[in-house]
Amino acid sequence: MKTNNHLSLRRLAMATSMVASLGMLSACFDGDDDDPVALPTPTPTPPPTETTFNVEPCLNQMIPGTGVTVAQAVVPDTLTLDLSAASGFPNGRKLPDPVIDVTLAVIFLDLSVNGPGTLAGLPLNPPANDVAFRDTFPYLAGPQGSPPVADNSGTMFTFRSDPVSSYVRVDRMGMPAVSTALIPSDRKNAYNDAGPAADANGDFVPDLAATLTGLTNALADDLTGAGLTPCAVPE
């Protein structure tokens, strides 16, 4: 159904560029918690949809080409590499992978209708880094600008040798955007203190599901309006 897909993508592209101009209204945000939420004044705020969604079909759908469901990809929160298959998110994560667009696609869209690459194909977010990566080690691009760079001629250094037990956890990360986007604020510290065993035990599944439900309730109308098929079903 090539024609339909192209139509859908165009409609979503138009929709997102329209709302992008609304986004400029809030360009003065400085990120503080007390920032007012800038709403577009000329257009009345659309009333919250009455529809609530069941996201279980989203969590239980298979990600094509991976052999795992969305829930299994996110829980436990690790990057998983199948070394026998081609590398690239969600099979591991390479530097140029459009991880946010792929993540948004697999958590919001019916993958049997709109594949994991649907949003990256638009693209929804910037499709690539602003500078080129290196083909050889260390792969990342060198620093931009003219920052002070440490003298690399030293050979004698003093390191801490304290046991791991002398350190207190600050942060953890596996999959991009899981902790930041799908874990509620009041659970973030607990999430970052935990690990894959707690994930696999289901400790944070209610949090993930609740956040995804909230996001879906807010965004499903946009997705449908753009010609896309949400994986969530109205309750």
Next chain:
Amino acid sequence: MKYSKAIPFALGGLSLATAAVLFAPGVGIIAADHLDPPARTDPAVDSTPDRAADIADVYAWHTDTSVIVAMTFAGPQATDQPATYDPDVLYSINVSNSSPRTTTDIPIRFRFGTGAMDQFGVSVTGLPGVTGAIRGSVETELEKDGVRVWAGLFDDPFFFDLQGFRDTLNTGTLSFDSERDFFAGQNLTAVVIEIPRDRIDPGAPVDVWAATARFGGQL
């Protein structure tokens, strides 16, 4: 499966208003993992943010001959700022290559050390097939027993319309702009490690996750 049991419990009565409450305190800055958790790493939320221990991203990929893991942290930052080599932070890249997936079989850990004047070193332990640690200066390629390490200041490799994401959460309307990359023109500190693939490949899935910890407790 435990999570399929837990899911229905979470689904009752959530509305858009609930969603806004859920997101409001956390929407200041949301990215791959930059400035998360906010209560420990985001200066907008925490008066003593731990920049050095703030993971920005974790990457792990393979080629025919290698597995490459990279952790980026302490960013993004302006391009006139130096790298962050904090000797009090313990960085871990945890690799599980045997069942269960949730236990760490290969605990790769690195710390920074101080040298003379403007010199900093990196020490990486737990590397498969490497005797002892790989130790040496930052900002250069270190190699021992077939494993390569580079610690230094780099371009922030992440790309994403952070403003659009924030607006999407605030307004409940998809608000992304593919021309707007919050991370463009910014740097951060990173450690990249390349390991011969046969030292990790078990013929089964490999799991990778990262963590940071601070000596003596959080800031």
